[in-house]
Amino acid sequence: xxxxxxxxxxxxxxxxxxxxxxxxxxxxxxxxxxxxxxxxxxxxxxxxxxxxxxxxxxxxxxxxxxxxxxxxxxxxxxxxxxxxxxxxxxxxxxxxxxxxxxxxxxxxxxxxxxxxxxxxxxxxxxxxxxxxxxxxxxxxxxxxxxxxxxxxxxxxxxxxxxxxxxxxxxxxxxxxxxxxxxxxxxxxxxxxxxxxxxxxxxxxxxxxxxxxxxxxxxxxxxxxxxxxxxxxxxxxxxxxxxxxxxxxxxxxxxxxxxxxxxxxxxxxxxxxxxxxxxxxxxxxxxxxxxxxxxxxxxxxxxxxxxxxxxxxxxxxxxxxxxxxxxxxxxxxxxxxxxxxxxxxxxxxxxxxxxxxxxxxxxxxxxxxxxxxxxxxxxxxxxxxxxxxxxxxxxxxxxxxxxxxxxxxxxxxxxxxxxxxxxxxxxxxxxxxxxxxxxxxxxxxxxxxxxxxxxxxxxxxxxxxxxxxxxxxxxxxxxxxxxxxxxxxxxxxxxxxxxxxxxxxxxxxxxxxxxxxxxxxxxxxxxxxxxxxxxxxxxxxxxxxxxxx
Amino acid sequence: xxxxxxxxxxxxxxxxxxxxxxxxxxxxxxxxxxxxxxxxxxxxxxxxxxxxxxxxxxxxxxxxxxxxxxxxxxxxxxxxxxxxxxxxxxxxxxxxxxxxxxxxxxxxxxxxxxxxxxxxxxxxxxxxxxxxxxxxxxxxxxxxxxxxxxxxxxxxxxxxxxxxxxxxxxxxxxxxxxxxxxxxxxxxxxxxxxxxxxxxxxxxxxxxxxxxxxxxxxxxxxxxxxxxxxxxxxxxxxxxxxxxxxxxxxxxxxxxxxxxxxxxxxxxxxxxxxxxxxxxxxxxxxxxxxxxxxxxxxxxxxxx
Amino acid sequence: xxxxxxxxxxxxxxxxxxxxxxxxxxxxxxxxxxxxxxxxxxxxxxxxxxxxxxxxxxxxxxxxxxxxxxxxxxxxxxxxxxxxxxxxxxxxxxxxxxxxxxxxx
Numbered sequence: 006x007x008x009x010x011x012x013x014x015x016x017x018x019x020x021x022x023x024x025x026x027x028x029x030x031x032x033x034x035x036x037x038x039x040x041x042x043x044x045x046x047x048x049x050x051x052x053x054x055x056x057x058x059x060x061x062x063x064x065x066x067x068x069x070x071x072x073x074x075x076x077x078x079x080x081x082x083x084x085x086x087x088x089x090x091x092x093x094x095x096x097x098x099x100x101x102x103x104x105x106x107x108x109x110x111x112x113x114x115x116x117x118x119x120x121x122x123x124x125x126x127x128x129x130x131x132x133x134x135x136x137x138x139x140x141x142x143x144x145x146x147x148x149x150x151x152x153x154x155x156x157x158x159x160x161x162x163x164x165x166x167x168x169x170x171x172x173x174x175x176x177x178x179x180x181x182x183x184x185x186x187x188x189x190x191x192x193x194x195x196x197x198x199x200x201x202x203x204x205x206x207x208x209x210x211x212x213x214x215x216x217x218x219x220x221x222x223x224x225x226x227x228x229x230x231x232x233x234x235x236x237x238x239x240x241x242x243x244x245x246x247x248x249x250x251x252x253x254x255x256x257x258x259x260x261x262x263x264x265x266x267x268x269x270x271x272x273x274x275x276x277x278x279x280x281x282x283x284x285x286x287x288x289x290x291x292x293x294x295x296x297x298x299x300x301x302x303x304x305x306x307x308x309x310x311x312x313x314x315x316x317x318x319x320x321x322x323x324x325x326x327x328x329x330x331x332x333x334x335x336x337x338x339x340x341x342x343x344x345x346x347x348x349x350x351x352x353x354x355x356x357x358x359x360x361x362x363x364x365x366x367x368x369x370x371x372x373x374x375x376x377x378x379x380x381x382x383x384x385x386x387x388x389x390x391x392x393x394x395x396x397x398x399x400x401x402x403x404x405x406x407x408x409x410x411x412x413x414x415x416x417x418x419x420x421x422x423x424x425x426x427x428x429x430x431x432x433x434x435x436x437x438x439x440x441x442x443x444x445x446x447x448x449x450x451x452x453x454x455x456x457x458x459x460x461x462x463x464x465x466x467x468x469x470x471x472x473x474x475x476x477x478x479x480x481x482x483x484x485x486x487x488x489x490x491x492x493x494x495x496x497x498x499x500x501x502x503x504x505x506x507x508x509x510x511x512x513x514x515x516x517x518x519x520x521x522x523x524x525x526x527x528x529x530x531x532x533x534x535x536x537x538x539x540x541x542x543x544x545x546x547x548x549x550x551x552x553x
Numbered sequence: 554x555x556x557x558x559x560x561x562x563x564x565x566x567x568x569x570x571x572x573x574x575x576x577x578x579x580x581x582x583x584x585x586x587x588x589x590x591x592x593x594x595x596x597x598x599x600x601x602x603x604x605x606x607x608x609x610x611x612x613x614x615x616x617x618x619x620x621x622x623x624x625x626x627x628x629x630x631x632x633x634x635x636x637x638x639x640x641x642x643x644x645x646x647x648x649x650x651x652x653x654x655x656x657x658x659x660x661x662x663x664x665x666x667x668x669x670x671x672x673x674x675x676x677x678x679x680x681x682x683x684x685x686x687x688x689x690x691x692x693x694x695x696x697x698x699x700x701x702x703x704x705x706x707x708x709x710x711x712x713x714x715x716x717x718x719x720x721x722x723x724x725x726x727x728x729x730x731x732x733x734x735x736x737x738x739x740x741x742x743x744x745x746x747x748x749x750x751x752x753x754x755x756x757x758x759x760x761x762x763x764x765x766x767x768x769x770x771x772x773x774x775x776x777x778x779x780x781x782x783x784x785x786x787x788x789x790x791x792x793x794x795x796x797x798x799x800x801x802x803x804x805x806x807x808x809x810x811x812x813x814x815x816x817x818x819x820x821x822x823x824x825x826x827x828x829x830x831x832x833x834x835x836x837x838x839x840x841x842x843x844x845x846x847x848x849x850x851x852x853x854x855x856x857x
Numbered sequence: 858x859x860x861x862x863x864x865x866x867x868x869x870x871x872x873x874x875x876x877x878x879x880x881x882x883x884x885x886x887x888x889x890x891x892x893x894x895x896x897x898x899x900x901x902x903x904x905x906x907x908x909x910x911x912x913x914x915x916x917x918x919x920x921x922x923x924x925x926x927x928x929x930x931x932x933x934x935x936x937x938x939x940x941x942x943x944x945x946x947x948x949x950x951x952x953x954x955x956x957x958x959x960x961x962x
Contacts, residue, residue, distance in 0.1 A: 226568070230945075231948065421944055423943060427909065427912075427940070464944045465944075488944060489915050489918050489943035489944075494914075494918055520948060521955055525568065532565075534726075537837070542837055548752050548753040548754070549751075551753050552727055552756060552760075553727065553753075553836050553837075570882055572879070582962040590877075590879050590889075591877050604858075604908070605858065605906065605908045605937050605939050606883070607889060608889065608891055608935070608937065609879075632882045633884060
């Protein structure tokens with residue numbers, strides 16, 4: 006059949022067109038506009054590496070500066086829509102369709118552009134879901150990726166922020182797509198090979214590092230007494246009784262408080278070694294004191310964090326590091342680890358409804374999903390037992406045959422009943438529903454579905470949804486920890502009291518916790534400086550977090 | 554002697570409120586507030602702007618003992634309107650300084666201020682002038698007026714002018730002293746001159762370590778109430794002077810300092826000129842190592 | 858500023874002998890609470906000046922719970938509020954009672 010081999014032939018054409026602007030694999034940065042125009046075709050599916058943290062920023066700007074008369078109707082498939090240039094591409098008419106996962110920093114603009122029909126939305130995915138589709142029906146024709154260094158053969162070193170790169174390259178290069186990398190510098194020999202040169206077609210020396218967002222730095226100075234109280238409740242009321250050793254933490258201040266309470270409050274409760282030993286977690290600076298006091302055995306990371314590089318390298322007993330000494334992160338593997346090998350996910354959200362659905366969407370902002378939906382979901386493919394998983398399964402379905410009963414992953418939503426600007430955490434109706442209606446989406450963007458969430462923790466107490474036996478009980482359990490929000494004040498006080506007697510709702514006093522003991526002096530570090538000192542000077546926080 | 558002891562708890566000065574600082578600073582249980590919150594002596598101006606008031610107008614004044622010695626204390630609350638001086642706020646401090654002269658007791662001012670309150674600027678500016686006069690009058694009468702700087706709001710604007718008239722200043726790393734704040738400099742001179750969001754730059758220009766190195770503060774302490782307390786006890790035992798000879802000596806020092814460092818574009822260059830081994834390492838140094846590195850610092854004498 | 862006043866029957870009288878106590882500061886999302894012994898032993902009065910308008914129903918719920926759960930009898934409580942969330946208000950009120958009940962030294 007003479008028609009076979011068309012994709013290889015098309016790739017050969019692109020390579021030949023690119024060669025006009027390159028010396029071997031090297032594209033001089035001055036040639037970048039002409040090069041991109043030569044290798045990208047209108048209608049291409051393009052993965053522009055925008056990850057949770059690192060950004061192929063030079064390639065993004067160059068793509069946004071193309072003339073839409075030359076290149077148009079691109080279909081962008083990328084996990085992170087993070088830089089202004091990621092949306093400029095749509096504003097200028099270079100790209101039309103978008104499939105993505107996360108858009109935190111651009112959440113307001115992406116919402117405006119969706120309403121203005123500047124972007125044709127495919128779907129908002131969870132990370133693993135989008136990565137999976139790279140291999141089935143969203144395989145890129147072109148991948149524009151970012152690394153730290155390359156050698157002349159195109160072998161790439163990504164440094165600590167490997168993140169999505171191996172997944173993107175695997176899907177693109179092995180399916181006859183073109184891979185172009187921006188690197189800080191070209192070197193004779195890369196410190197380690199994160200991406201083999203065979204898979205990389207062209208390299209651009211940017212002369213400066215790619216942009217990285219410090220997403221996971223939470224300043225302990227900003228942690229409130231109420232957040233500390235929720236952290237105490239979670240540790241004593243959930244971590245301890247279930248014996249949660251393998252887990253993932255969200256990036257909010259409540260979980261930062263938990264990390265900082267382990268060496269103090271957790272130690273006092275005698276929980277060292279019994280909880281929080283294995284994490285799927287980015288290198289949060291707030292986990293430093295727990296690591297330094299010997300709480301943590303092992304952490305696998307989705308990405309890195311700005312300023313944590315030297316610390317991680319010096320703690321290879323805990324983190325995954327390469328022969329060069331630095332962190333090796335991998336979002337796809339870590340998401341999988343968080344989904345299947347962790348017994349708990351705990352994180353914050355913006356809105357929870359009376360069923361227990363939660364969402365971070367508000368009508369003016371579409372932040373997409375971070376790691377929460379994959380890790381904050383009960384994996385139906387799990388088969389290995391563990392104490393927390395079995396205990397949660399038994400609570401949900403006490404009467405069935407234990408040997409045939411699925412366990413349950415603990416999926417915990419933690420937060421204060423009122424958020425920023427007194428926005429209530431609990432609502433009758435999620436803003437996500439209005440958004441879905443206005444944008445004519447089939448699905449409302451829900452972060453964690455109600456049938457996955459097992460516990461809700463607020464300053465008023467813990468609601469154990471596993472032990473609710475009816476829709477009505479579930480609603481009252483949620484109202485019962487909703488504090489002074491409209492939802493909370495509309496509770497059926499008698500039913501809530503009955504739920505409390507059954508242990509479905511636990512108040513601070515039921516756990517022998519005095520809210521007045523929730524004091525900042527409990528934090529193992531109260532400032533970024535404390536974290537730096539706890540790390541022995543190895544953690545080097547970015548300037549914007551310093552006050553010294 | 555139990556009365557001459559402070560509460561033996563570690564309290565971050567930077568994090569603490571004005572009242573917590575006083576409680577941890579003076580001898581335990583010795584503080585008696587003057588014009589306390591129950592008198593509700595509040596700003597007559599804020600209500601006009603529909604702004605919330607505070608019962609003590611953001612400053613706590615009173616008497617206590619320090620290592621057994623009776624002293625007068627004022628503490629600004631940096632979180633209420635940035636610790637800024639208004640009419641009542643300023644009058645409470647002026648009155649305390651005048652009382653010091655009458656009682657012949659030393660004064661400790663726990664600064665935490667962005668300067669003068671915009672909503673009552675005229676009254677605030679007048680208060681700054683009155684306070685500076687009262688400081689000098691007290692000092693001429695042989696009274697120590699110590700300034701302690703390590704709060705969130707730093708010591709800016711009129712507050713820094715008052716600090717300049719104090720007999721001694723005690724600062725922590727977190728403490729900042731400057732007439733103009735980072736945002737003001739950026740607004741007037743451009744982001745190329747000063748990027749107010751570059752916090753490392755802000756601290757190495759206005760922060761406690763730099764001020765201590767160039768003689769803008771006299772003692773450098775850890776961010777702890779007990780460290781401030783001990784430094785204040787020590788400072789009260791030093792010589793007292795506030796005459797023309799002191800001011801002329803300080804004027805000469807400042808002229809020399811300007812000659813010596815005037816061309817420097819960044820604090821790091823000044824630290825280098827001071828003969829510090831690894832000047833870029835200064836911000837990361839813990840207190841003891843910093844004090845060793847600072848042995849060749851500029852010294853001010855009872856004025857700055 | 859919105860002014861709110863409550864005069865509530867208190868099941869328990871505040872202990873201790875201190876005549877007054879103050880907790881908190883007036884800042885964004887924060888508040889100060891001044892407690893004085895100036896009401897009959899079975900009453901608690903609460904006067905609030907708040908920068909956040911339209912939250913009367915929430916304040917009502919918060920102060921009623923506070924008086925029902927804590928020993929607030931005999932107290933005249935005055936609040937300057939910089940727009941604190943209800944959980945912060947409840948916490949400061951509880952801290953205030955603890956402080957006025959502290960033994961004097």
